[in-house]
Structures are given as structure tokens and as C-alpha cells.
Amino acid sequence: MPRRDSGSWNTMISGYIQNGLLNKAQELFDSFQGKNVRTWTILLSGYARHGRAHEAKAVFESMPERNVVSWNAMITAYAQNGLLRSARDVFDQMPERNTVSWNSMITGYCHCGMMGEARELFDQMEERNIASWMVMVSGYVEIGECCDAWMVFLMMLRSSVRPDQAILVTALLAVMRFNKLELIESLRVMALKTGYESNVVVGTAFLNAYIANGSLEYGVKLFERMPERNEYSWSTMIAAFSQGGRLDDAIALYERDTGKGVGTQTAMVTAYAQNGRIHEARHIFHEITNPTVVTWNAMVTGYAQNGMLEEAKDIFYKTLYQMLLHGQP
Incomplete structure (x- = not known):
């Protein structure tokens, strides 16, 4: 058999880890006599990614030498398990840090809602990348501090950092809380200038923002301009349209969708039911091959709202049966 070099061993260990076979990875690691810092770091990172902080710590402490990737992996292992004090100890002990080191520690704080600690570190960073800004903006949005999220986003723009799709959508979530159309419009102009508005995820996010703001006509215009649309x-x-009392427009739009998915069909079931047209709702419901729990609930609600309580009860018990059949809680 040809002699295997360290690259082959490292590849095999990585393969086991990627498939969740950590015990196999450990066995192969233990049998390899030519371990280098990359080998150790692969195993450490594997344990970190799978949330096994105890095993990651054992590997880290046994390493004959470490590099910045090893230190970062250990921070991640602790942070992902909510062990922020241990993560911070590792961060403070690092002989050298890179942007990933700072981002990993800040991410840990944000995931635990410790935005004060996250902001303190963020403000100390000498060099930030788009991920640094993203974790702060999303961290503030997650705890409902949308003013702070918006201020960090503006600070990023003043730093001449070009926003990407993800941070644009996250900033949009922040401004939606303000219920100010002009802020949504300012972000849409930014998306247009950066070429992201044509992206279906970004476009749909703006569509949702306009509608949540009560600006249905803006939403209609955007929808008609979208080069690509998804089920959402x-x-x-x-x-x-349905909630705005424009059932005919909802029906016309539904007929235009040539690739109707269960989400679109469910929306139409709800639209008919909300407007008292339960027979049409039932017709579409029975056309759905694989209804989701949301679909079943829409039909139950439709029957109940239209005074058809026996039918609602019948569908309700069928829903429970389907959930048990498919192992849903």
C-alpha cells in the first residue's frame, strides 16, 4: 500500500468529522504518528462544531503547538455552549488575534444577549470586516434594540464598508420596527445601487417590509418589478391582498402563479376562508398533495370562522392524526 502523507490522514479525519463520526475521527487521530498542528486543529474544530466543548478542551490542552486557528476554534467551542467566561479567558490569553478571534468572541456574547460586552469588544477592534458589522446589527435586532442596530448600520456606512445582502435584510428588519416608509425606501435605494434588489431573497424581504408598513401599493409595484419570485x-x-379586502386581486394573482407550492395554496385557502368563501377554500385544500400543519390550521380556522364547527372539529382531529403519523410534536 502506498505511504500516506499527513495530508491524506488529515483528509480522512476531516471526512469522518463532516459526517458526524467523531469517534472514528478520534480513533484515526490516535493512530496517526505524524500529527502536525493542522491535524490537531482539525480534530479540535470538529469537536467545537459539534458542541462538544469538553473534548475540544482536552484536545486543545494536549496540543504541542497551537496556531491562531486553534485558539479561535477553542473560543467557538466554549461560546457555542454558552461558556462565555471560559471563552473570554481563552481570548484574553491569545498570543495573537485576528478578525476571526474578535468576531467569534463577539458572536458568543451576542448569542447570549450580552450586547454590552459585545459592544465593548466591538469598539476595541482595530480592523473589522462585514461579518463584524453583521453580528452586531443582528445581535441588536434579536433583542429588540433596533435603534442601536440602525445606528451600528449607519456607522458601518460612514466607515465606507459596502453592505452585503445579509446585512441589508437584517437592517431592514430593524427599520420595520420604526414603521417609517422613508427608511424602508432609503434601504431599497441602497439595494438598487448595490445590485441586490434583483435578488429574490432581498426583494421578498422588501416586499414583506412594505406590506407590514401598510404600504400595499408600494408592495404591488415592487412585486411586479421583481425579476424572480419565490413561493414566499x-x-x-x-x-x-386578502387582508386588504382585495380578494379578486388575490385570486387573479393566484391564477398567475404557474408553479403553485403548498405555501401559495395555503395562502389562498386562508384568503377564501377569511372572505367567507369556504367552499372554494375547501376545493384548494383538497388539491394540496402534502398539506403542512399550517395548511390544516388554515382550514380549521376557516371552518370555525364561518360557523361550521363540526367540520372544524373533524379537520382538527385529522390534523392531530397527521401530526402523530409523521412524528410531529
């Missing part, structure tokens, strides 16, 4: 785009627009 169609269902969002159908629901908006």
Missing part, C-alpha cells in the same frame, strides 16, 4: 413572494402578496 407569491404567498405574501396573496395574503396582503
Whole structure:
């Protein structure tokens, strides 16, 4: 058999880890006599990614030498398990740090809602990348501090950092809380200038923002301009028409969708039911091949809202049966 070099061993260990076979990875690691710092770091990172902080610590403490990737992996292992004090100890002991080191520690704080500690570290960073800004903006949004999220986003723009799709959508979530159309519009102009508005995820996020703001006509115009639409785009627009008392527009839009998915069909079931047209709702419901729990609930609610309580009860018990059948809680 040809002699295997360290690259082959490292590849095999990585393969086991990627497939969740950590015990196999450990066995192979233990049998390899030519371990280098990359070998150790691969195993350490594997334990970190799978949330096994205790094993990651054992590997880290046994390493004959470490590099910045090893230190970062240990921070991540602790942070992902909520062991922020231990993560911070590792961070403080690092002989050298890179942007990933700072981002990993800040991410740990943000995930635990410790935005004060996260902001303190963030403000100390000499060099930030888009991930640094993203973790702070999303961290503030997650705890409902949307003013702070928006201020960090503006600070990023003043630093001449070009926003990417993810941070644009996250900033949009922040400004939606303000219920100010002009802020949504300012972000849409930014998306247009950066070329992201044509992205279906970004476009659908703006569509949802306009509708949540009560600006249905802005939403309609955006929907018609979208070069690509997904199931959520169609269902969002159908629901908006229905809730705005424009059932005929919802029906016309539903008929235009040539690739109707269960989400779009469910939106139309709800639209018909909300407007008292339960027979049409039932017709679409029975056309759905694999209804979700949301679909079943829409039909139950539709029957109940239209005074058909026996039918609602019948569908309710069928829903429970389907959930048990498919192992859903």
C-alpha cells in the first residue's frame, strides 16, 4: 500500500468529522504518528462544531503547538455552549488575534444577549470586516434594540464598508420596527445601487417590509418589478391582498402563479376562508398533495370562522392524526 502523507490522514479525519463520526475521527487521530498542528486543529474544530466543548478542551490542552486557528476554534467551542467566561479567558490569553478571534468572541456574547460586552469588544477592534458589522446589527435586532442596530448600520456606512445582502435584510428588519416608509425606501435605494434588489431573497424581504408598513401599493409595484419570485413572494402578496379586502386581486394573482407550492395554496385557502368563501377554500385544500400543519390550521380556522364547527372539529382531529403519523410534536 502506498505511504500516506499527513495530508491524506488529515483528509480522512476531516471526512469522518463532516459526517458526524467523531469517534472514528478520534480513533484515526490516535493512530496517526505524524500529527502536525493542522491535524490537531482539525480534530479540535470538529469537536467545537459539534458542541462538544469538553473534548475540544482536552484536545486543545494536549496540543504541542497551537496556531491562531486553534485558539479561535477553542473560543467557538466554549461560546457555542454558552461558556462565555471560559471563552473570554481563552481570548484574553491569545498570543495573537485576528478578525476571526474578535468576531467569534463577539458572536458568543451576542448569542447570549450580552450586547454590552459585545459592544465593548466591538469598539476595541482595530480592523473589522462585514461579518463584524453583521453580528452586531443582528445581535441588536434579536433583542429588540433596533435603534442601536440602525445606528451600528449607519456607522458601518460612514466607515465606507459596502453592505452585503445579509446585512441589508437584517437592517431592514430593524427599520420595520420604526414603521417609517422613508427608511424602508432609503434601504431599497441602497439595494438598487448595490445590485441586490434583483435578488429574490432581498426583494421578498422588501416586499414583506412594505406590506407590514401598510404600504400595499408600494408592495404591488415592487412585486411586479421583481425579476424572480419565490413561493414566499407569491404567498405574501396573496395574503396582503386578502387582508386588504382585495380578494379578486388575490385570486387573479393566484391564477398567475404557474408553479403553485403548498405555501401559495395555503395562502389562498386562508384568503377564501377569511372572505367567507369556504367552499372554494375547501376545493384548494383538497388539491394540496402534502398539506403542512399550517395548511390544516388554515382550514380549521376557516371552518370555525364561518360557523361550521363540526367540520372544524373533524379537520382538527385529522390534523392531530397527521401530526402523530409523521412524528410531529
